[in-house]
Amino acid sequence: MPVFIINRLLQAIGVILVMSVLVFVGLYLIGDPTSMLVSPEATEIERQALRKALGLDQSIWIQYLTFLGNAAHGDFGRSFLTGQPALQLIVERMPATVELVVVAMTFALVVGVPLGILAGLRPKAPSSKAIMTGSILGFSLPNFWIGLMLIMLFAVYLGVLPASARGETVNIGGVALSIFTLDGWQHLALPALTLGMAKAALIIRVTRAATREVLPMDYIKFARAKGLRPSRILKVHLLKNILIPIVTVAGLEFGQAIAFAVVTESVFSWPGMGKLLIDSIITLDRPVVVAYLIMMVFFLVILNLVIDILYIAIDPSAGEKVRD
Amino acid sequence: MNFVKTRLAASAALILLGALPLSAADLKVGIKSEPSSLDPQFHVLVPNMQVTFAMFDPLVMMDSKLVPQPALAESWKATSETIWEFVLRKDAKFSDGSPLTADDVVFTLNRIPKVPNSPTAFTLFTRQIATVEAVDAHTVRITTKQPYPLLITDLANLPIMSKTAASGSAPEGKTTVELNRGEGLVGTGPFKFVSWQKGADLVLERNPNYWGKPAEWDNVIYRPMTNPAARAAALLSGDIDMMEDPPTTDLEQFKTNAKLSVAEAPGTRIVYIALDQKGEPSPGIPGQGKNPLMDKRVREALSLAIDRKAIAERVMGGVAVAAGDLLPQSMFGAVKARQAAPASDTAKAKALLAEAGYPNGFQITLGTPNGRYVNDVRVAQTIAAMWTRAGVKAEVAAAAPPVFFKSRDNFEYSAYLAAWGNSTGEMSTTLRSLVGTRDPSKGSGTSNGGRYSNPELDALLEKASATMDDKARAELLQKADEMVLSDYGIIPVHFEVPVWALRKGLTYAARADQYTLPQDVTSAK
Numbered sequence: 001m002p003v004f005i006i007n008r009l010l011q012a013i014g015v016i017l018v019m020s021v022l023v024f025v026g027l028y029l030i031g032d033p034t035s036m037l038v039s040p041e042a043t044e045i046e047r048q049a050l051r052k053a054l055g056l057d058q059s060i061w062i063q064y065l066t067f068l069g070n071a072a073h074g075d076f077g078r079s080f081l082t083g084q085p086a087l088q089l090i091v092e093r094m095p096a097t098v099e100l101v102v103v104a105m106t107f108a109l110v111v112g113v114p115l116g117i118l119a120g121l122r123p124k125a126p127s128s129k130a131i132m133t134g135s136i137l138g139f140s141l142p143n144f145w146i147g148l149m150l151i152m153l154f155a156v157y158l159g160v161l162p163a164s165a166r167g168e169t170v171n172i173g174g175v176a177l178s179i180f181t182l183d184g185w186q187h188l189a190l191p192a193l194t195l196g197m198a199k200a201a202l203i204i205r206v207t208r209a210a211t212r213e214v215l216p217m218d219y220i221k222f223a224r225a226k227g228l229r230p231s232r233i234l235k236v237h238l239l240k241n242i243l244i245p246i247v248t249v250a251g252l253e254f255g256q257a258i259a260f261a262v263v264t265e266s267v268f269s270w271p272g273m274g275k276l277l278i279d280s281i282i283t284l285d286r287p288v289v290v291a292y293l294i295m296m297v298f299f300l301v302i303l304n305l306v307i308d309i310l311y312i313a314i315d316p317s318a319g320e321k322v323r324d
Numbered sequence: 325m326n327f328v329k330t331r332l333a334a335s336a337a338l339i340l341l342g343a344l345p346l347s348a349a350d351l352k353v354g355i356k357s358e359p360s361s362l363d364p365q366f367h368v369l370v371p372n373m374q375v376t377f378a379m380f381d382p383l384v385m386m387d388s389k390l391v392p393q394p395a396l397a398e399s400w401k402a403t404s405e406t407i408w409e410f411v412l413r414k415d416a417k418f419s420d421g422s423p424l425t426a427d428d429v430v431f432t433l434n435r436i437p438k439v440p441n442s443p444t445a446f447t448l449f450t451r452q453i454a455t456v457e458a459v460d461a462h463t464v465r466i467t468t469k470q471p472y473p474l475l476i477t478d479l480a481n482l483p484i485m486s487k488t489a490a491s492g493s494a495p496e497g498k499t500t501v502e503l504n505r506g507e508g509l510v511g512t513g514p515f516k517f518v519s520w521q522k523g524a525d526l527v528l529e530r531n532p533n534y535w536g537k538p539a540e541w542d543n544v545i546y547r548p549m550t551n552p553a554a555r556a557a558a559l560l561s562g563d564i565d566m567m568e569d570p571p572t573t574d575l576e577q578f579k580t581n582a583k584l585s586v587a588e589a590p591g592t593r594i595v596y597i598a599l600d601q602k603g604e605p606s607p608g609i610p611g612q613g614k615n616p617l618m619d620k621r622v623r624e625a626l627s628l629a630i631d632r633k634a635i636a637e638r639v640m641g642g643v644a645v646a647a648g649d650l651l652p653q654s655m656f657g658a659v660k661a662r663q664a665a666p667a668s669d670t671a672k673a674k675a676l677l678a679e680a681g682y683p684n685g686f687q688i689t690l691g692t693p694n695g696r697y698v699n700d701v702r703v704a705q706t707i708a709a710m711w712t713r714a715g716v717k718a719e720v721a722a723a724a725p726p727v728f729f730k731s732r733d734n735f736e737y738s739a740y741l742a743a744w745g746n747s748t749g750e751m752s753t754t755l756r757s758l759v760g761t762r763d764p765s766k767g768s769g770t771s772n773g774g775r776y777s778n779p780e781l782d783a784l785l786e787k788a789s790a791t792m793d794d795k796a797r798a799e800l801l802q803k804a805d806e807m808v809l810s811d812y813g814i815i816p817v818h819f820e821v822p823v824w825a826l827r828k829g830l831t832y833a834a835r836a837d838q839y840t841l842p843q844d845v846t847s848a849k
Contacts, residue, residue, distance in 0.1 A: 031726030035733065037443035039368045040744065041753060043767030046448065053441065081367075082360045083441035083500055093523050148553060155561035164354075164558040165547055166524055176521075269354075269549040269558070271523035279357075279550070284726050 005305065012301040016294050021064070023290050028060045033080050033284035054080055067290070076294070077287035079280075086291040090273055095175045096166055097265070097272035101257040103179065103192040108199035109250060115200075116207025117238070123212065131204060138201025147194040147267035154190060162187050164269040191268040195261060199253050206249045210242035217241075243314050251307040259296040351541040351842050354555040354567040358548035360443065362509055362520060363500040364483045365436050368444040373481070374839035375546060378528055379419075380483030380511030383410055383429065383464075384476050388835045388844070389590060389654055390749030392476050396424060396484055396512060397464075405471040405792060406454075412462040417533040418486045419516035426458035431487035431497070433466075438496035449478040471790045473797055477748040486510040514539040514843040523548065528842070544842040559584070559825055566832065568840055570825040572641035572699060578825050585826050588643070589834030591819035593745040594650050595697060596758070597630075597690075597707065598774035598814055599623055600738045608689035608721075608738030616686055617738065623812035625676040626739075629714035630707055631668035636818045639702050643823050647816040650744075650754050650805065652836075656794075657751025657801030662809060665818075673714040685715030691740035692720060693728035698820050704741045707817070732773040740773060743820065747837055751801040756785055759808050776813040 027033075034050050042050075051057045055066065067077060076086045115135075119128040155163035167187035169176035178184025214220065215238070223233045262274030273292070280288040359372040364380055366372065377385075385395035397410040416424040433456045436446045452472040457465045468475055489510035492498040498508030506517045512535065515528035526546040530539055547564060549555040555567040556574055560583070570578055570586070578584050599617045600606045606615040616622045632646035646665035651658045677685060688711070692704035701722045708718035718739075723731065732740055746754050761777040762769035768782070769775075781804050788800040808814060822838040826845070833844040 030724070031730035032733070033726070035729035036726050037367075039444040039448060040771050041368075041747075041757065042444055042448055043770055044764030045767065046445065050443065050445075078441060081443060083366070083443075084504075089522070096523075148557060151554075151557040151561065155563065156557065159561065163561040163563045164549060164554060165563075266551045267554050269547060269551070269554055271521065275523065275550065282725070 004308075008301060008305050012298060015301075016297050019293055019297060020067070020290055023293055024060065024064050024067070024286070027284055027286045027289065031284060032056070033286065036283050037080060071294075076291035079288050080285045081280075081283055081288075086287040087295075089276065089288060090292055090295060093271060093273045093276055095177060096270060097258060097261055097274060099177060099179060100188065100191055100195065100264070100270060100272060101254060101261060103188055104196035104257065105199060105250060105254050107192060107196035108203050108253075109246075111196075112200040112203025113207050113246065116204040117211050117234070117242075119204065120208040120211025120215070123208075132208070135201040135204040138204075139198045141198075143194060143198060143263045144267060146197060147191070147264060150190045150194055151267070161190055163190070166271055191264050191270050194267070195257060195264045199250075199257070202249060202253065203246065206245050207242060210245045211238065214238055214241045240314065244311060247307060247310050247314065251303055251310075255300045255303045258299065349540065349542040350545065351543070351566065351845055352545045352547060352564040353840055353842065354549040354558055354564040355546050355840060356548075356555075356568045357550060358523065358526070358546070361500050361504055362506070362517070362526075363439065363503040364485060364511070365432075365439050365446045366442050366500050366503075368446060368448055368481070370838055374841060375526065376483050376511075377513065377839060378515045378544065378842050379509065379513040379517060379531075380485065381416070381513050382480050382483050383412075384480045386477075386480045386747075386749065386837060388833050390592065390747070390836050392480055392749075396429075397479075400476070402792065406468045408466045408468070408475060409459065410464045410466070412464065413535060414462055416512050416535045418489065418510050418512050419531040419533055420486070420489060420510050421533050422486065422488060424484070424512055425461045425487075426464045427461075428487045429464045429484055430456050430458050431490070432482065432485045435485070435490070435496050436482070439500065440496070441500070446482065449481045452478070471792055473789070473792050473794070474748060474750065474752070477750060481747070483511060483513075515541075515544055518543070539843045540846055541842055556825075559827065562827065565830060566824060566826045566840070566845060568824060569698075570823060572643055575641050575643060575823065583828050585828055585830065587824045587826060587832040587834040589822045589838070590652055590654065590836050591645055591821040592652060592655065592747075592749070592836045593697075593743050593820040593822075593838075594647055594754070595644075595700075595703065595741065595743045595817045595820060596650070596814055597626070597817060598737075598740055598742060598758070598772070598776075599626070599812075600735070600774050601777070601813070602735070602775040606738040607736050608691070610687055612686055615738075616680070616682055619680045620812060621676045621680040622682065623815070625673040625680070625714065626711060626716065627666065627812055627815045628669045628673040628676070629710050629716070630815070630817065631710055632665040632818055634668075635703055635706055639699055639706050640818065640820075643698070643821045644818040645821060647818050649809065650758070650814070650816055651746060651749075651751055652819060655746070655749045655751070657798055657805060659802050659806050659809070662806070665816075668710070670710075670714045677715055682715075685717060687717045687719070688738055689719050689721050691728065691731060691737035692722050693725045693742070694722040696725040696728070697741075697743045700741060700743075703817070707741070735773065735775070737773065741817070742771070742773070744771065745838070749836075751805055752785060752788055752797075755781070755801070755804055755808065756789075759813050760785060774814065776808070778807065778811070778813065781807050 034047055038047055038050055055063055079086050079089055115131050119131045122128050151163045154161040167178045167184035168181045169178045170180045220237055223237050260274060262278050265272045265274045277292050357371050359375045360367045364376040381395045383397040384392045387393045396413055396416055398413045400408060400410045402408050412424060436450050452468045454467045454469045459465050490498045490508040503509050509517045514531055514534045516531040518527040518529050520526045528544040530542055552571045556570060558564045559567045579586050601617055636644040636646045648665040649658050649662040653663045690704055690708050692700050694701050704720045708720045711718040744754060744758055756768045757771045759772055759776045760768035761782050762772050762775060784800055784804040788797050791797040824832050826832060829848050831846055
């Protein structure tokens with residue numbers, strides 16, 4: 001097991017190195033950040049001074065090596081735009097995004113798994129057909145549109161929920177969280193619903209497919225023949241065996257949403273990390289973009305690791321595969 | 325974390341006061357982008373400046389039409405060509421209650437060059453200042469390096485900080501990071517700092533020690549909302565009271581909506597077309613040995629082919645004014661005869677092209693940034709279509725702003741669409757940057773991607789920059805302006821009109837410099 005974890009982390013470092021070169025060269029090819037930062041009224045001398053101050057007068061490879069050297073010490077550079085350490089900017093905004101995604105994913109699982117099992121158990125019932133049709137809508141409508149429609153309905157016409165920003169926060173261990181206040185929940189409801197709807201749709205489909213696959217298995221038939229209560233068959237024999245695809249999909253979707261919740265965040269002006277990434281790409285704020293993507297690679301690697309460990313917990317035979 | 329504490333403290337105070345409705349006199353503003361810092365001397369950028377001017381005052385403040393008005397300086401005079409004396413208001417106090425003195429002004433102006441990591445330093449506005457001294461507690465003497473008539477407009481960009489509050493151990497006193505947290509963020513303006521969470525709300529409250537007319541709002545909340553549709557939805561739902569830049573497509577609907585009102589300011593940002601006028605074959609004009617744009621008749625034809633009124637009305641949805649000049653009439657140095665935009669005349673354009681030796685026209689690529697200016701790509705496409713109608717087959721090359729600027733600075737465009745915002749209300753900065761001969765050592769022609777060069781014009785601008793007498797300077801600038809425009813060195817298209825949408829009952833004294841200042845928002849009684 002430790003070898004397995006170390007292997008994964010080494011892979012992550014390899015990915016990070018390749019990615020940082022790509023981002024560096026990519027942003028370098030796009031253009032000169034000073035042309036986005038500097039006031040058009042500045043003279044060439046002032047522009048040159050800024051390039052020098054930001055280290056942009058060096059060749060791209062020197063810049064990259066300097067970055068690597070500093071990164072080895074945990075310093076990912078300062079944002080060109082705000083002058084603040086890039087890592088700090090990202091960490092400041094992380095709680096808002098994580099909170100939004102956790103609520104959205106919880107919603108998706110709580111709604112998605114039961115509906116998916118229901119649709120899988122009775123595939124021909126009208127209720128199941130309705131669930132499946134609904135799920136098609138859920139993942140085919142764009143996030144952006146769902147968000148705006150929810151705002152129009154709940155904020156503009158009904159006037160019951162706020163349309164933007166994060167609600168009142170409570171400080172828990174240095175992290176500002178809004179899930180402990182009523183105001184916080186009111187603000188969280190619409191963005192979490194927007195983000196959660198597409199995820200729920202996906203989970204419904206995965207759960208249904210897995211249920212359909214497991215139902216004709218011999219052990220289910222055997223359990224039935226033994227005369228076990230249907231609820232026990234459902235909980236022990238069915239649920240445990242459909243969990244693996246659900247955990248896989250939920251894990252991937254969770255990672256995806258944390259790293260790139262930007263559409264939902266910008267529709268609801270949610271002060272999360274996704275907006276930071278987009279704004280930084282537009283202003284060519286390279287230190288922030290690089291630090292952000294490195295953090296996300298790390299995060300996704302760790303997340304996959306957790307999923308693998310969960311597999312072993314769910315399915316002991318998976319542990320043997322890992323050991324091989 | 326300040327934010328949380330303050331919010332908690334505020335709610336506790338409210339409960340004690342018998343839970344007054346918090347929203348009674350609050351103003352929530354949906355802004356396009358948040359400031360990159362609260363340090364008033366960190367970054368010359370509209371989102372930063374507008375927040376600064378809610379908390380700080382400069383010596384001289386531009387009014388909504390960009391005419392300088394006394395602010396912290398009640399009067400000033402030039403005692404010689406290079407020495408200016410400013411008399412400070414005696415009743416001005418900082419938000420911590422301490423009085424404003426000449427030492428604060430000296431401290432402020434001396435801090436500017438010491439602020440590190442600044443993306444656009446405020447030295448932009450102090451480069452002509454040689455020394456700043458306090459003559460007495462309420463008189464400041466500023467000496468310029470050479471006769472410099474634009475000192476007043478430069479000072480209008482420099483908010484005065486409190487020496488006591490903003491002093492610190494770093495060379496610049498309180499650092500940018502400390503100021504971002506609100507430490508030392510003490511000004512004389514109508515509002516004072518409460519809390520700021522990056523990416524989320526910036527909260528200000530009324531400054532009880534303000535020297536001028538107290539603002540109407542107990543609290544002001546700036547909320548960054550980059551997405552225009554999200555801003556519009558938030559305004560419609562009553563989440564915010566005011567928004568910057570409503571989408572042009574929704575504007576008609578906003579104007580007729582009984583719950584909303586719209587405020588428009590005279591526009592100073594000129595959208596123009598620059599044409600490559602640098603001898604050699606031009607990169608975006610294939611199949612021509614020489615550069616047709618060197619011929620004045622061709623440039624005139626391209627100008628005549630543009631139907632500016634149609635662009636302002638249809639493409640821009642009415643939030644633009646067709647332009648014949650580089651600055652609106654009310655501003656310093658504009659030419660009276662150019663107030664009206666030239667009418668389009670495709671037949672004459674074709675005749676001029678034939679006369680210049682291009683009866684079948686030629687091909688040209690028109691560069692434009694995508695998303696930098698209001699409807700930039702659509703305007704460029706419309707102009708390309710109008711040129712094609714006149715016989716010049718134009719294609720649009722749209723690029724993301726950083727790519728556009730890179731191509732422009734590498735002179736890869738034969739023609740490009742861009743815009744220029746004038747914050748001084750004066751023609752000289754516009755002309756120097758857009759059509760002055762490119763000369764890095766003198767700082768002229770910084771945005772002159774067409775490389776127009778006219779020694780006569782440069783000489784006029786040089787003369788004007790050292791002419792202290794306003795009337796004489798205005799005449800020189802008008803002459804220079806007329807020289808460029810009659811030479812079709814640059815083609816003005818339209819002025820962008822800054823627009824705000826507010827909930828019904830609020831009015832905004834809309835500003836030409838596009839700043840959103842909460843002190844200028846009032847409710848109808």
